[in-house]
Amino acid sequence: MARVVVDVVMKPEILDPQGQAILGALTRLGIEGVNSVRQGKHFELDVDDDLDDATVTKLADTLLANPVIEDFTIHR
């Protein structure tokens, strides 16, 4: 079994209301020095050792992320 990690974040030009809420909370906590927060999703997949890269890219591109508004990064 191998571990594949897919991270998904909103594209920079798309508003991220949840990231903004977190930034607001940090300000209220009195934590300084954080200028922006973008919230994303982190997927951990246990896969067969021989699962090819093209399949992983396809599943990330069609289901885990919506490429219209999100970018994804695959780590394996």
Add this chain to the structure above:
Amino acid sequence: MVTFPGSLDDRDALRAIRLAGAEPVALWHGDKWLSDVDAVVLPGGFSYGDYLRCGAIARFAPAMESVIDGARNGLPVLGICNGFQVLCEAHLLPGALIRNAERRFVCRDQRLRIVNADTAWTAGYQPGQELVIPIKNIDGGFVADRRTLDEIEGEGRVVARYLGANPNGSYRDIAGICNQAGNVVGLMPHPEHAIDPLTGPSADGLGFFGSLLSKLVSA
């Protein structure tokens, strides 16, 4: 009218179709073949719990295969609220719907302006006509990159815009859009809740269902 697990407004949509004078047909998301329907409505709600992203899992439901095929071949399809999200996830419509900019669930009577009265679902309205229709969503912010927004605007594919305060942060006050052919329309407000002044703010929503019926009868 396709019901998904988690659909909420399927009953109201069926009633709206009936009041408009058409014969409503209840379809199930797990059925691959959509029988011989003349048009499809994807209702509001929280299909598959809206897990992952709104509409992301519903888009792969067996019934959606027929809806996607049909839509590409001219079948009129109206996606309301969650149905709009499903159509965007299925890439039948551009852009996507994300969390409201104010991060709160919004439920109120909303003023709208019909921008495009040439689609299968809006031909019964006048361009510029104002409507009052309920809106209720937490993931209703329509977003797309600037190039896509310019393209939608340039091609006259904005179907309706919010009037007054923007309820959810939708870019350019967009409340509804259509595909290039005008047979597929996505709308965040709920016309099926505005079909009878007894139970809604107006009967302004009936025109969406009536538009389609007139078009089908005259075809």
